[in-house]
Amino acid sequence: MSNSTPSTSVVMNPVAIITGGTQGLGFALAKELLRQGFALSICARTNRDVEEATQKLSAYGPVVSFVGDIADDDVSRELVEGTMRAFGRIDAVVNNASTLGTLPMPGVLDSTPENDHAVFSVNTLAPLQLLRKAAPHLLNARHGLVVGLSSDAATFGYPSWGIYGASKAALDLLHKTLAAELSATGVHVYSVDPGDMDTAMHRAAVPDASGLADPARVACGISELFAPLTGDRPFPFSSGARIRVTDAFALEVQA
Template identity: 45%
Template sequence: AATAEARKLGEARGAKAEAIVADVANLADATRVAGVAQALVGPLDAVVHNASDLGETPLGPLLDGDSARLQQVFRTNVFGPLALTRAVAGNLLLHGRGVVLGISSDAAVEHYPTWGAYAASKAAFDHLLGTLAAELGESLRVLSVDPGEMDTEMHRAAIPDADPASLAPPSAVAVQLANLLGSPYRVPNGTRLSTRELSALEAA
């Protein structure tokens, strides 16, 4: 079903799209996903780390949290994406035009009560991406984007009473991300951007 839906979406946009069912928290899936993706579409241009785990809901204080659940958050938000990056890096570097894009959050740089698990994991992955950019220089583009508050299932789980009208539609943010992937050299390698900065970049 996922593959059929992906192909339908791709055809509607004049593009080829495939779906690979995997669990980003399962580190063994990283190598499989990388291999299958390359077999389906050929040389890779980019990897976008969009999967995310909020942690226990309703959100609660760090001291009351479950340690196993915290580890799961880090597997999904940090260790899994890093494993996938390692698995595809060779292919991206081989063609000299690869982009690694991480989806961050303002929680990575702010100290919001009850958001500790998610926030710490996002901060950790931001730092990993920044370090990767510093290590690789210009041979691979590594960027991070804070998409702001969006009307998603995860946001509703975190803040059930949020006004949907005040939240950005994910489709609009996706367009901005696609534009960034299309011309990633507009910003220095290792840059962390907000959607406001993306909008300003597009308007320039």
């Protein structure tokens, strides 16, 4: 379901899709990319969140928005098709939408099949389905970019984070494999570990956490990956890299 009335002309700006773009890092990255000259397509599950985010983001640049669960195949199809109707191109896809699943998060042996399925459906399978739909348009772009938001839970065995971490580890591998399969094209693929941020999602998981990073500063660091889409700069890392945002809000490749 579209939540805005887009134009139907092909824009000159590079166009990025950001799932979960109404709050936290997704919203911060959306604002940063608009400042850099992008046009944006965002989606989230709650109509009120989408309306509020769209109103705020529209002050920075062109935005089209959609309401729905990205794990729903019809929603991801409408997201891609609606973005093409609005802007006539797709240059980047940011797989940002995530779920923690049942709270408090259960241990691996205490989780349920329903929780396992819900977490993997949003965090792993939904990004995969979205990329399959967006891929033809990314391949038509002069430069294409796929960014998957990961987590340190994907590489460390934190108690109670196993189901979420496994879903992110699977997403990392899908992105790394996609990078290899698209190595002869102009599409770059990255996984990004943004670190622990002051977001509603992190507070839901760890209510008493402190020293969390500002999502706006993290987004500023991540936005460097998108610079080649607005000019003649080369991509800063090899496609398939897993990148970590450091405490200085710079980017470094993880082995």
